[in-house]
Amino acid sequence: MSADLIASRQSEVIEEFSLFDDWMDKYEHLIELGKDVPEIDSGKKTDEHLIKGCQSRVWLAADEQHDGTVTFTADSDAIITKGLVGLMVRVLSGAEAQAIADADLQFLDTIGLHQHLSPTGSNGLASMVKQMKLYAAALAARRS
Amino acid sequence: MSADLIASRQSEVIEEFSLFDDWMDKYEHLIELGKDVPEIDSGKKTDEHLIKGCQSRVWLAADEQHDGTVTFTADSDAIITKGLVGLMVRVLSGAEAQAIADADLQFLDTIGLHQHLSPTGSNGLASMVKQMKLYAAALAARRS
Amino acid sequence: MTHSSLPERIRRDFPILSRTVHGKPLVYLDNAASAQKPLAVIEAQREYLSNYHANIHRGAHHLAQLATEAYESTRQKIANHIGAYTTDEVIFTAGSTDAINLVAQSWGRTNIAEGDTILVTQMEHHANIVPWQMLCEEKRARLIPIAVHPDGTLDLDDLDQALRQHEPKLVGVVHASNTLGTINPVEAVCRAAKAAGAITVVDGSQALPHLAINMQTIGCDFYVATGHKAYGPTGVGFLWGRKALLNAMPPWRGGGEMIHSVSFEGTTYNEIPHKFEAGTPHISGGIAFGVALDWMNGIGLESIHHHETELVHHAQSALETIPNLKVIGTANQKVGVVSMVVDGHHPYDLGTLLDGQGIAVRTGHHCTEPLMAHMGLSSGTLRMSFAAYTTREEIDRAVIALERAINMLN
Amino acid sequence: MTHSSLPERIRRDFPILSRTVHGKPLVYLDNAASAQKPLAVIEAQREYLSNYHANIHRGAHHLAQLATEAYESTRQKIANHIGAYTTDEVIFTAGSTDAINLVAQSWGRTNIAEGDTILVTQMEHHANIVPWQMLCEEKRARLIPIAVHPDGTLDLDDLDQALRQHEPKLVGVVHASNTLGTINPVEAVCRAAKAAGAITVVDGSQALPHLAINMQTIGCDFYVATGHKAYGPTGVGFLWGRKALLNAMPPWRGGGEMIHSVSFEGTTYNEIPHKFEAGTPHISGGIAFGVALDWMNGIGLESIHHHETELVHHAQSALETIPNLKVIGTANQKVGVVSMVVDGHHPYDLGTLLDGQGIAVRTGHHCTEPLMAHMGLSSGTLRMSFAAYTTREEIDRAVIALERAINMLN
């Protein structure tokens, strides 16, 4: 089940980050993750896919698969934001639409990065997650 | 000289009030004074002479005398305000216009009633004093 | 535990209550003008300013995050407290006055046109009259009062008739009157107004400190209140509005926070609630307002209302014994407000002589001049108003002091 | 005593400066967003709320008098501080944003008509752009920017030309830029604007904490500032205006305090300043704002400005050693603001990694998007901003932390 998939991916990320107590080490890791996130297709780095945070910009593309799962790709012009959107994609991409819509994304909180997800946050992450869920919810509704 | 007149009348009032340490005694005296202030001529209790404080109302009439002095009469619908306007009239009425315009009215402060004279005060007293001075200043300017 | 022990339990939370005035212990009966603040509220402000002050929303640094979270948590607390459908329906304002002006200037200037009618009750505070007068003057619309009965209750027949006759675009009603204490049947008023096609604005300034409030049962379109009457700081309050209305309204104040993006070619606005929150807000006030709500809920609005109702009855029967005294506003359902006049004595004189005895009351028209004119009380009233910490003994002292004042004036 | 000892003398006045962030001692370099508060300011609020809180102006009782006197004494202090001609030219507002909106909505809606032009500089804060855009949209007037040189100084030739070409009704200019630090020659701008027949609005938000300000020498028509950037509380600021203009302007917000008398037949308004001050104000903030001014004046604006100028030079030369770093805004006359970009690195990343090291800076467009667009800085800048208590050592720590951040990102 996709809900389990999302949960187990979250646990994976939590475990991965549990290696770092130090704030700076954690961010060092996040930066590495950000560098590893493949750039989004330039064809998708368009205004249509842009989510404008007040500071960094995020691009998000969602693709519906035949089996009812959703594939996400995402990018950002700030590397830390890119690391964060990469984590979100890693946790959610490929799961079933309904599971994405229902997902309880506690992991950022657990690894001590929840401030980046605050609704008044300036990096665009919160808006991106909102959009991922809206997209998945719409899709799930359409299919049911 | 009229300035001396105003000063000596202020001293008189200050001395009179120095008999009372107690807040309530002071107000008892003020109420007595208020009761003794003769009512203004009903002909002068008109909108033209009305100064609207946000709580009590004050009527003020000013009469220019041939010798350049000004006679004031005043009234109020609240007895404490009436006592206060009575004190003002007692100190200023009959003095020369210029002396009234220049008068430094410290006595209310000295006898501990200055709050009634605050510019945002609600009883109309501050507006009345302002009007007394404006009237006197205009008159003095006209005569000089 | 009986309700009358409420003040005993909470008075020590209020540092000001142990002070003296003119050498007499303070008896503070001016709560409808502004309530005193519990230590928790005072300390929340101090703590914020000493420990985590920063400008909010836009900052990525830690202090800015702490401050933002604390401030936004109050929005959530307000939403919970008033049964809002969603948190973003709650707009922070500088108080009730500011909130009503927001509705009048944003909703009003978009929706009111020449010849339209706005109804408000005759017992409104100036804050729920003047913004509509200014709007009506600009738009050549009409502002018409709904009558109030001599006992201080709303004339519902007059409301019904006015709704039929004028087909108003908007109806404004005070939830509880600051001068009379009357709790208005806002549910019924809103139902009738809605049936007649009008938008409703409820002024909850005096309800917030005394009553449980629920947007979903009241059925209004806009609701406003102010922090400082509900044990919170001055300079902060809120507007609640239906989401669809708020979304459709243009912004009122322009500046930082309320924009999505700015350029000289064209600016786009943020979503609600931020669309209506331009500039740096009163952050410490916002935070402390949430603490005030927590404090009230910790005590329980039930207990507060019950206690204050007892105080009103106690005061009204004690005052009855004073000759020539008349209580103004004798509705069955009241918040902790008792207005009165004494034949032959100006309220200003009485209030001044009470102050000399340490008793703080308010006198005058209480920013309800039209009501005072309607009732033929050109000098206003003397008003005693109560809070959760007010005791029967304080009321007894005030009554004795009033008798003394009357004697001095006779 | 040398100027560099200034922070030594005053840092202990600021409780927050001894805290840590993420386990590191706080280095607070976000003062242009909001300054920290000295104990005197924090205590003034606490003292007011604990000892003499009451609603002001209308109350006859003792607490109301104490509160009114304290609040009004701040109006007097502001008037003295800025060289106002009279005290009633000082209007309390909720901040700079609120003050500019007041001018735009009251003066603007009365005096701006279709086809009119308003000029503001390209370096204005959104607070001095959006209210004019909203006004221009309503009135079908035009808002035109005055260019800024690449070094961050105002293009005075462009101003002259725009004045000739557009004959604007109003010119808005920021006294000191929150993004660049530039101190604008507001006297010259106001002189030129006045000669061209325009009304002038100066946004002094960033000047109040750093510079001596004098209405009589600046020669503007309106001046605004906000308390929280000048060591005072949030949610309070002021508008200064020429008396004749203020007297002629209609009120903006309706409600209590701003009226002379209210009836359904017709309402008359109070005189300035009260005409513009509807509702219960932020009383504790007003009182504490006065204490903040006292505190600043106790130190001396001379010393503060001198100290901050040294810090700016120190920071700018230390930052020069970092490869690919460019300081944005290199005017000769600056307040304590140093904006920068580092080639290839997003300011958000740099700011986040500084925060991890206890250094609070601000990143982004600083509510000056049009300026950022004009300068081709679509991701904004990283801004360090200083106050009287900022030390050279703090700047050195910030520079080292910045180098580490860059290393981590490379």
Ligand SMILES: Cc1ncc(COP(=O)(O)O)c(C=O)c1O
């Ligand atoms: C130059 C400038 N103008 C206006 C403002 C707005 O001030 P406030 O948010 O206090 O209204 C600010 C601060 O944010 C500023 O720096």
Ligand SMILES: Cc1ncc(COP(=O)(O)O)c(C=O)c1O
């Ligand atoms: C019924 C009512 N409405 C509105 C207000 C205005 O509240 P504020 O002055 O906080 O804006 C008050 C209090 O003064 C009030 O009692």
